[in-house]
Amino acid sequence: MLLLTQVIIILLAFTSQQHEATASSIVLPINKHTDAAANVLFSTHAYFDNSQYPDPRHDTPAYFNSQYHQQSLLIDLDAPFIWHYSYPHQDGCDACPYAVTCREVPCTDLRTTFSYQDPSCPPPTNHSMYEGYFDCELCPVNIISPVTGSCSQALPTYDQFMFTTSNNGKNVLFDDLYTAYPTAASTPPWTFDPFPSNVLGVIALSTSPYALPAYLHDPVNRTVGLCLPSTTSNPGVLFLGNGPYYLNPKSDVDVRSLLSYTVLLKQPDSFGYFIGVNAIVIKNRSIVIPANATSTKINTLNHYTKLRTDVYNNVVRRFSSVTKRIPRANKLAAPFGLCFNTTVNGTNVGLKVPDIDLMLQDGKKWTVSTRNSIKQVTEDVACLAVVDGGPTSEHAIVVGTYQFEDNFLLFDLEKSRLGFSSSLLRRGTSCSNLDFTVTQ
CATH class of the missing domain: 2.40.70.10 (Acid Proteases)
Incomplete structure (x- = not known):
């Protein structure tokens, strides 16, 4: 298999009401490790509401209560939109109020102008590829695995993500979370069978209007600071927003x-x-x-x-x-x-x-x-x-x-x-x- 490097970021997604962050930057760790599926990759955690995304494979850190679990996502600087494992793939159709239907503009956009382009992908149709969802009029779109290059489908939904922040470029804040509301595609867990362990999605950091930077808003602007670690023992850092950025021991140098x-x-x-x-x-x-x-x-x-x-x-x-x-x-x-x-x-x-x-x-x-x-x-x-x-x-x-x-x-x-x-x-x-x- 072709040697790939992926970068995975922390993503916090909540459904409960939260206040908007006033900090200037989102700050997230990037961890490097080796993996049999991708050889070398960069990983960290994402956190989702357990009531919406039950999955026993996820762990909960001490500073979260049991309502949340973690999920890992690959960073892709080319991907046209975000996709990850989430609620439409549970039993029933509870996600329909949050799903993009085939009659909405994002459906057309994600299938055409802002889609994955690959000759192996079949033209998507206006019905779901999953049993039990035909009445929901969902909007399947094509996705390309960054690990295997294979094509599969996902269901766009109106999502909500939350992130830890920094107001000084030096420390991570948990009491000043930042909320973004991207249109992200939901895909079943079997999509990630060849992925590195515990990786359940792709975060798009590209210039696409459906990638994460397009959903950043004041006080965080559309700037992506990427600093990859060279060791497995300590994380690197991803900043979203215009800084400042400080790295020890030169903590006085932006x-x-x-x-x-x-x-x-x-x-x-x-x-x-x-x-x-x-x-x-x-x-x-x-x-x-x-x-x-x-x-x-x-x-x-x-x-x-x-x-x-x-x-x-x-x-x-x-x-x-x-x-x-x-x-x-x-x-x-x-x-x-x-x-x-x-x-x-x-x-x-x-x-x-x-x-x-x-x-x-x-x-x-x-x-x-x-x-x-x-x-x-x-x-x-x-x-x-x-x-x-x-x-x-x-x-x-x-x-x-x-x-x-x-x-x-x-x-x-x-x-x-x-x-x-x-x-x-x-x-x-x-x-x-x-x-x-x-x-x-």
Whole structure:
């Protein structure tokens, strides 16, 4: 199975009446771990009302009462809408008052303009694919699994989510919850059979008007701050809203002051995020990206950066040339094409290799340091962590999550720009340095 990286965020959904948050940001932990289904992923918890979503597989944390349970969702920067396991798939039709019917505008939107596009998906019809729901006139829509790539169907509903917040970018608040009301699709639990353990949905953070950022409202604006951890022991952080953002031990430095910015580009038929890359520079030599292929995609579903074959061959050739004094591994480790021996006289030694610079269209530079360019595969073997995307790849460059672990990325939909820090490790901090102790 293709190596995938997913990111899963915490999502709090309640049906009881709650007050609106006054804090400036939503703040959520991101946890990294390995899994047999997806190999590498980032996970955290979601909480739902047990009276609506009974499922014995979920646990309840100490600071919630027994009414709520947890659910995990994958982050997808491309998904056109949110989908997850929820109430229409219980017995009876109690969810009908909250369901989108086939006569409503969201039904048409989610089936056409803002739908998943895949030739394997059949045209949805105006009746439910589940027995017992034909009288409800529900609106089945197609969804694509980010793990298997297979197509199935889900039922759009008018949903309610709640999130923990921060008013200072340093601490997590539980007594000032933030409510959003997205139109999200409900799908049965068997949809997630190949998913990582306890993952029951996908949270869309794309530019689609049915993705979560479109439902953010004052005081939280349409800004997504993504900071992926590089270890399994401590979480990274996801911010929704314009900050401030602080990471220990430099708790007096707003991460926004460390960012450079580049324009976000729009691509037809895509809700994902793209930037313009003119060249890749390795030790003062440029690998020019063809003028018709400079649009670079940022993706949370690929663990390693994919390069179109012509670009990949040039990068590997140049990187091999500037590291010729480092002994090669006896055998390549799939899926990589350039690997090094990291054991000298029985002692493991760390590699120090030149930076890889992405030269952006507006003159900015995104630096990929050794930590994000070299993957230690075994005790003896480390590899250049890019993969061949094939000669007909739609995009010459698709930046994967390994290349932006411990980098802070700020997707500013208000100003249509991307903020990026390059490696935070060089700034004396990391994505795992936010205190997630919940305060009342």
